[in-house]
Every structure is written in structure tokens, then in C-alpha cells.
Amino acid sequence: xxxxxxxxxxxxxxxxVFAGLIALSTTPPEFxxxxxxPISLQTLAVVLTGLVLGAWRGFxxxxxxxxxGLAGAPVYSDGASSWGAFVGPTGxxxxxxxxxxxxxxxxxxxxxxSANGIVGFSALMGAGLISLPIVYAxxxxxxxxxxxxxxxxxxxxxxxxxxxxxxxxxxVGDFLKVVAAAAVASAIHRSFPHLLSATSVHxxxxxxxxxARDVASAPSEEAAAAANS
Amino acid sequence: MYRDRRTPLHRAPAxxxxxxxxxxxxxxxxxxxxxxxxxxxxxxxxLLVSTLPTxxxxxxxxxxxxxxxxxxxxxxxxxxxxxRGTEIxxxxxxxxxxxxxxxxxxxxxxxxNVFLRLARPFRRWLPTxxxxxxxxxxxxxxxxxARILSQSRSAARARGFSRSPRAILVPTALRTVGFxxxxxxxxxARGLADFNVEDRR
Numbered sequence: 152x153x154x155x156x157x158x159x160x161x162x163x164x165x166x167x168v169f170a171g172l173i174a175l176s177t178t179p180p181e182f183x184x185x186x187x188x189p190i191s192l193q194t195l196a197v198v199l200t201g202l203v204l205g206a207w208r209g210f211x212x213x214x215x216x217x218x219x220g221l222a223g224a225p226v227y228s229d230g231a232s233s234w235g236a237f238v239g240p241t242g243x244x245x246x247x248x249x250x251x252x253x254x255x256x257x258x259x260x261x262x263x264x265s266a267n268g269i270v271g272f273s274a275l276m277g278a279g280l281i282s283l284p285i286v287y288a289x290x291x292x293x294x295x296x297x298x299x300x301x302x303x304x305x306x307x308x309x310x311x312x313x314x315x316x317x318x319x320x321x322x323v324g325d326f327l328k329v330v331a332a333a334a335v336a337s338a339i340h341r342s343f344p345h346l347l348s349a350t351s352v353h354x355x356x357x358x359x360x361x362x363a364r365d366v367a368s369a370p371s372e373e374a375a376a377a378a379n380s
Numbered sequence: 381m382y383r384d385r386r387t388p389l390h391r392a393p394a395x396x397x398x399x400x401x402x403x404x405x406x407x408x409x410x411x412x413x414x415x416x417x418x419x420x421x422x423x424x425x426x427l428l429v430s431t432l433p434t435x436x437x438x439x440x441x442x443x444x445x446x447x448x449x450x451x452x453x454x455x456x457x458x459x460x461x462x463x464r465g466t467e468i469x470x471x472x473x474x475x476x477x478x479x480x481x482x483x484x485x486x487x488x489x490x491x492x493n494v495f496l497r498l499a500r501p502f503r504r505w506l507p508t509x510x511x512x513x514x515x516x517x518x519x520x521x522x523x524x525x526a527r528i529l530s531q532s533r534s535a536a537r538a539r540g541f542s543r544s545p546r547a548i549l550v551p552t553a554l555r556t557v558g559f560x561x562x563x564x565x566x567x568x569a570r571g572l573a574d575f576n577v578e579d580r581r
Contacts, residue, residue, distance in 0.1 A: 158510055158575060160567030161560075167514040168560035171521030172553075175529065199553065219518050222491040223382050223483065226522075233381075235479035238405045239445045240452065240472060297409075297475075298452030299468050316451075331545060335553045342554055343561070 156207055165346075166208050169200045170215040174226035191228050194286070195328040195335075197248045198279045201255030202336035205347050209256035213249040241317075243293025244286060251282040259336075260347055270340040270347065276333035283325055291317045381437045381483045389431045389481060394490035395497070397482045404478050408471050414463050417470035424477035431485040438480060445476040507575045517563065521556075528555045 156162050176196035201209035220226045220233045227236045227245070237245060258278040262270055295302045295313030302313045340346060384390075389397065408420050428438070453469025456462070492515060496508050532551040533542070541547035567573050 158506065158573065159564070160569075160573035161564030163510060163514055163573060164517060164560045164564035164567055165557075167517030168521040168525070168556060168563065170514075170518045171525050172556055174518065174522050175525040178526075203553075203557070215514055215518060218495050219515065222495070222515075223486070223488040224519070225381075233479075234401060234482045235441060235445050235476045238401065238475055238479055240448045241445075297472065298448070298455070299464070300452070300455065331549060334546060335549050338550045339553055339557055343557055346557070 156205075162208055165204055166212045166215060169196075169204060169209075169212040170219065172196055173200060173213065173216040174219065174224070177226060177228040192328065193228055193248075194282070194325050195332045197252055198255055198282050198329050198332040199336055201252035201282070202259045202275050202279055202332060203339050203346060204252075204256060205260045206253050206256035209252035210249050213252040217245060217249065240294050240297040241290070242297075244290035246293075247286045247289035250289070251285040254285055255279055255282050270337060272333055272337040275336050275340075276330055279329040279333050279336075280326075282329065283322070286325075287318050381433075381441055381480075382487050383432070383434060383437075383484060384487070385432050385485075387431050387485065389427065389485040392485075394486045394494045397486055398491075398494060401478055401482050405475055408474050411471075412467070414466040414470065417467045417474065421470045421474045421477065424474045424481065428477045428481040428484070431481050433480065433484040437484065441480050441483060442476050446473065449473050449476065510573075510575060513567070513572060521559070521563075524559055525552075525556055528552055528559065 173193065173196040176192040197213055200212050203209075204212060216226065217237075221237060223233060227233055236242060255278050258281060259270070259275060262274045262278060291313050292302060294300070294317040298313075300313045300316070404424075408417070411417055411420060449469045449472030452472055453465040456465030456468060459465075492512075496511060499506060499511055500508065529548070529552045532548050532555070535551065536542055536544065536547040539547065
């Protein structure tokens with residue numbers, strides 16, 4: 152597989168449609184927990200994008216989503232002003248998403264090549280879980296910096312820290328979303344087995360085209376028989 | 381959020397506003413003390429007002445971030461450092477106001493053109509036409525995804541699985557991938573993906 156997937160119609164469509172899927176995942180309230188708290192599926196969609204499309208296309212899809220949002224489409228969560236969400240206290244989470252999709256996708260591609268078969272659910276989940284430290288590693292320090300909070304330890308016990316605001320409330324939900332993303336991704340890979348090996352679908356199509364051309368250009372047996380008689 | 385108006389900020393080129401926002405965001409982190417921050421916040425407010433925003437769009441775009449600013453400020457107030465709390469809250473508010481000013485005065489087309497210019501050095505791998513095509517595909521795929529989601533949800537409800545995320549998410553994702561592949565075929569069939577034909581055999 153080449154380092155960067157080719158710019159085929161299929162790759163462009165997959166990147167664009169997954170960017171649309173991430174945008175769709177932020178529209179509230181798609182699902183609510185048993186307690187009735189609505190949850191955003193943004194993390195799920197970002198991890199799913201990496202797991203399904205691999206490193207470069209996943210990265211491109213998330214970047215495209217961010218760019219569409221900055222251009223003014225209301226695709227960020229809470230319908231916030233796009234530039235405000237980008238440079239505001241919670242911007243770090245947004246910046247981390249393309250990186251997270253890239254890393255998750257990179258690992259997912261390695262699973263595919265080593266196992267040489269169907270991508271398993273647990274392997275996908277392992278790859279997806281890598282996204283959580285990446286998202287928090289970018290998001291939490293930026294939250295701490297822009298609001299001038301301590302990251303880890305508070306001066307006195309009971310004081311809020313960036314971890315307490317920007318990480319702990321989301322860990323369980325994000326973990327469950329990664330599990331869900333892995334389940335969905337493994338279903339997708341079962342149905343579309345060549346999706347991760349970026350170019351193989353294209354090559355399969357061009358191989359078919361080659362075959363068709365060979366059949367068309369080869370002298371048919373009837374023609375040969377007619378020439379002989 | 382964008383309204384077509386004729387204010388100085390509307391007429392300024394989009395790249396200058398983005399650069400200004402970036403520089404401004406760096407500058408406000410260098411300022412210390414409530415008084416300089418109050419000046420910065422007033423400047424940002426003046427910039428926002430100069431773009432003649434609609435009150436509804438301003439409220440919708442700024443509320444969440446203003447809440448964050450209030451929390452950040454309240455935290456230091458509670459700790460007894462009122463001037464620091466004011467400074468932090470004002471800093472967050474400044475950034476939000478300046479960002480809103482960029483949003484209300486810059487059209488999607490102008491922003492997109494800046495992105496396309498930024499991507500030009502990479503046009504050997506990612507032609508400008510491809511980016512434009514993908515942007516419009518994103519916009520097209522959102523309603524399609526919403527349609528697929530609502531159909532999957534009705535199907536799950538009909539089978540009595542309306543509370544199961546799996547019964548909704550898996551069919552939605554599978555059909556979305558199917559939709560993407562068919563769009564990809566359509567792009568290929570129309571020759572829209574032939575950016576580098578000579579490279580392709």
C-alpha cells in the first residue's frame with residue numbers, strides 16, 4: 152500500500168461522507184443515556200472514521216469536518232461560533248481529533264496487515280482506545296492554560312483542576328463510545344472487507360476493466376474458426 | 381451566523397481577519413491584570429458590534445463559551461483572587477467576542493478560498509478542484525446521513541429495538557459506507573477524479 156492513498160473517486164467520496172458523518176454526530180440529541188442525559192456521538196464518529204478509513208483518509212476526513220465548520224456550517228457541538236470553538240477553552244479537543252483519527256487509523260491498518268483476515272472487534276477496540284489519551288493530552292492542557300487552572304494537583308484538596316473538569320466527567324462515556332465505534336467498525340469491515348487497504352477496491356475495479364478489455368480485444372474462437380474455414 | 385453587510389470588517393480580506401484572530405489570541409495571553417484585559421474585551425466587543433450582528437446569532441454562538449469563561453473566573457474568585465478571576469473571565473470573553481466578529485463578517489465562500497489558498501502548496505497531491513469537490517460532497521452527505529439515520533431508527537423501532545444503539549448505529553454506518561461507495565463510483569464515472577491521468581496508466 153502506498154504511503155498516501157491515491158486520490159480516487161472512491162477515496163474522495165469516503166473522506167467527504169465520513170466528514171459529513173462526524174458533522175451529523177454533533178446534532179443534539181441523537182441518543183440519551185438511561186438517565187435521560189443526551190450524549191454527543193462526536194468521539195464515536197471520530198474514532199469510527201479512523202478505524203474504518205485508516206490513517207491518511209481518516210485524518211483528511213476529520214480535517215475536512217473541522218474546515219467545513221470553520222467556514223461557517225453549524226457542525227460543531229452546541230452550535231457554538233466556529234472560530235470561538237476553535238480558539239476557545241475547549242478548542243484543544245477539536246485540534247486533537249485529526250491527530251487521534253490518524254493514529255487510530257494507523258494502528259487499525261497495522262492490525263489489518265498482520266492478522267491478514269477479518270479485523271477483530273477487540274483489536275479495533277484496542278486501536279480506538281489509543282484515541283482517548285491523545286484527545287485528553289491535547290484538550291486538557293489547553294483547557295488548563297486558557298482558564299489558568301492547575302492540570303493535576305490543586306493547591307488545597309477539593310479545588311477543581313483541569314482533569315476534574317475536562318477529563319473525569321467524560322472518561323466513562325468516551326470509553327463506551329470507543330467500544331461502540333469498534334463494534335460498528337468491525338461490522339463495516341465484515342461487510343466491506345477491502346475498505347482499510349486503501350487502494351484495493353480501486354485495483355479490483357481496474358483489474359476487472361483489464362479483464363474486460365482483454366476479452367474484448369482477444370480474437371474470439373468463432374472469429375478464428377471463421378478465418379480457418 | 382454570517383450576514384451580508386457592508387461594514388469595514390466585512391470588507392477586510394478573510395485571511396487578514398483569521399490572522400488577526402490568531403495574533404489577538406496570542407496577545408491576550410500576554411496581557412496581565414484586569415485593566416488591560418478590560419480594554420482588550422472592550423476592543424473585541426467594539427469589533428463585534430461594528431459587524432452589526434443579529435442578537436440571536438450572537439447569543440447562540442457565544443453562550444456556551446461565556447459559561448466556560450464564567451466558570452474559569454468564578455474559580456479564582458472563590459479562591460480569593462478576584463483580580464485574577466476577572467482577568468481570566470475577561471480573556472475568555474475577549475476571545476469569544478473576537479471569534480464571533482470573524483464569524484459574523486466572513487462568508488463561507490471567503491473562508492473556503494483562504495483554505496484553498498493554504499492548500500495550494502500541496503496541490504500536487506491534493507488538487508484544488510478535489511478539495512472543492514469534497515467540500516460540496518460533505519454538505520450533500522449530511523442530509524443523506526440524516527435520512528439514513530432516521531430510516532434506521534424507524535426500522536429498529538419496528539423490530540422493537542428502539543433502545544438498542546447497536547440496532548440503529550450498525551445499519552446507519554453500513555448504509556452510509558454504501559452511499560459513499562456509490563458516490564465514489566459516480567465521481568469516477570464522470571471523470572471527476574481524473575486529476576492525474578498520465579500518472580494512472
